[in-house]
Amino acid sequence: MPELPEVETIRLGLQKYLVGHTIEEIEILLPKMVVGEVQRVTGTKVKRIQRYGKGLVIELDNNYSIAIHIKMTGQFIYKGTRVPKGTKVSEKVGRELPNSATHVIFHLDKGAILYYNDIRQFGWIKIVKTADVFGLPFFKELGPELFPSSGQEPLTQEQFQGILKASKGPIKPLLMDQKKIGGIGNIYANDALYVAKIDPKRKAHLLSEQESEALFEALKQVLTKGLEVGGASEWQYVNALGVAGNYQNFFQVYGKQGKKCPRCGEAIKKIVMAGRGTFYCPGCQK
DNA sequence: GACAATGTTACAGT
DNA sequence: CACTGTAACATTGT
Numbered sequence: 001m002p003e004l005p006e007v008e009t010i011r012l013g014l015q016k017y018l019v020g021h022t023i024e025e026i027e028i029l030l031p032k033m034v035v036g037e038v039q040r041v042t043g044t045k046v047k048r049i050q051r052y053g054k055g056l057v058i059e060l061d062n063n064y065s066i067a068i069h070i071k072m073t074g075q076f077i078y079k080g081t082r083v084p085k086g087t088k089v090s091e092k093v094g095r096e097l098p099n100s101a102t103h104v105i106f107h108l109d110k111g112a113i114l115y116y117n118d119i120r121q122f123g124w125i126k127i128v129k130t131a132d133v134f135g136l137p138f139f140k141e142l143g144p145e146l147f148p149s150s151g152q153e154p155l156t157q158e159q160f161q162g163i164l165k166a167s168k169g170p171i172k173p174l175l176m177d178q179k180k181i182g183g184i185g186n187i188y189a190n191d192a193l194y195v196a197k198i199d200p201k202r203k204a205h206l207l208s209e210q211e212s213e214a215l216f217e218a219l220k221q222v223l224t225k226g227l228e229v230g231g232a233s234e235w236q237y238v239n240a241l242g243v244a245g246n247y248q249n250f251f252q253v254y255g256k257q258g259k260k261c262p263r264c265g266e267a268i269k270k271i272v273m274a275g276r277g278t279f280y281c282p283g284c285q286k
Numbered sequence: 287g288a289c290a291a292t293g294t295t296a297c298a299g300t
Numbered sequence: 301c302a303c304t305g306t307a308a309c310a311t312t313g314t
Contacts, residue, residue: 002292054293071293073311101311120310122293138294169304178294185292235292236312254292275306277290 002072003054004183005226006237006245008149010076011051013240014058017078018046021108023060030103033118036127040064041106050150053142053182057133057150065130069138071122073236075101080112089242092233093117119236138178145182146220147227155181161212164204171207172200173274175219184219187232190279191252192218199285200278225250253279 026041028034044060051057058066070076077093097115098105104116104125116125126136133139143163144155163181167174174180175189184192193200195218198211207215231237231245234255238244253261257270257279266283 006292069294071309072291118310119312120291122309122311124294173304176293187292232292237292274304276293 002070002237003185003188003226003232004145004147005188005223005247006231007051007054007056007070007183008147008227009231009239009245010070011049011056011149013078014049014056014076017080017082017240018058018108018114019048021046021080021110021112023106024109025107027105027107028103029098029105030121033103033116033121033123034125034127037064038127040127041066052139052148052150052152053145053178054185055138055142057130057139059130063130065128065133067126067128067133067136067139069124070118071120071124073101073119074123075115075117075236075238075242076240077115077117077238077242078112078240079115080108081110082112083241087241087243090233090238090244092236092238092244093242141179142182143178143180146223147183157213157216160216161209164207164212167204169204170200170273171198171202171204171215172278173276174204176274176276183223186276187234187247187251187254188219188222188226190254191222194218194252194280194285195221197285199282200273200280222252253281255279 022045023041044062047059047061049058056068101117101119102115103118106114146155148154172189175184196215226247229246232247233244234248253268256268259268261281261283264283266281268279269282271278
């Protein structure tokens with residue numbers, strides 16, 4: 001999944017296909033994936049799907065919610081009669097469902113099924129009272145985001161500048177810090193810094209007002225593109241119908257080490273920052 | 287076999 | 301206490 005556009009794409013799919021269904025039974029094949037009051041799910045109807053940063057919340061009609069983080073390799077795949085004819089499931093899902101990566105199966109009314117697959121098993125599913133979702137550490141500490149989908153106030157340019165000014169460390173890890181700004185991960189952080197022509201190693205508080213403004217706009221630009229094309233499916237990500245996204249075809253610098261920068265011709269460089277692959281053009285990112 | 291992979295999170299150190 | 305960096309989580313693919 002993984003970053004805001006991917007999770008939002010899943011949310012839109014679940015909002016369209018899952019809402020209104022009754023969860024008749026939750027079948028848990030890998031017990032550690034699901035924690036909380038599991039028995040509360042049985043017999044409830046799905047009310048709506050919310051997204052907070054990279055987290056998803058399936059709200060049920062009994063004041064309980066299913067809070068989810070799919071981390072790197074989680075997939076939600078919906079199978080039901082309402083799925084449009086001709087929908088092509090990506091090979092990233094694997095031919096048959098359930099398969100070895102399937103850890104939770106939601107049995108729905110009308111014979112529909114929702115599968116949760118997660119190859120690396122890093123994701124989590126927590127059953128809690130809807131009122132307690134924001135007591136969960138991930139949601140409680142989540143910073144504001146550029147494209148909130150569930151009623152939150154969007155991050156403003158002024159707030160963004162304030163966050164940069166308050167941070168002495170390098171700009172790139174800051175963009176990915178979910179406690180400061182929600183929803184941005186490695187792909188979009190790399191690409192936005194390229195679009196804004198800012199070196200990822202620059203100290204956040206030393207960026208000029210113009211640079212911080214350019215970066216804010218660049219983030220909006222790359223996230224909008226990601227949303228428009230249904231997210232990036234470089235790895236395991238697929239939407240709620242099992243269909244891959246296309247942002248990987250629009251990567252600016254992510255995964256392009258050694259390739260020529262389309263802007264200045266210099267070779268894209270790969271370094272490691274805060275343990276993550278970092279891609280930038282030494283020629284035009286200053 | 288070594289290494290890296292969209293993300294948190296716990297822990298050690300400063 | 302606040303901040304920073306590293307390892308860990310588990311699996312697959314190169």
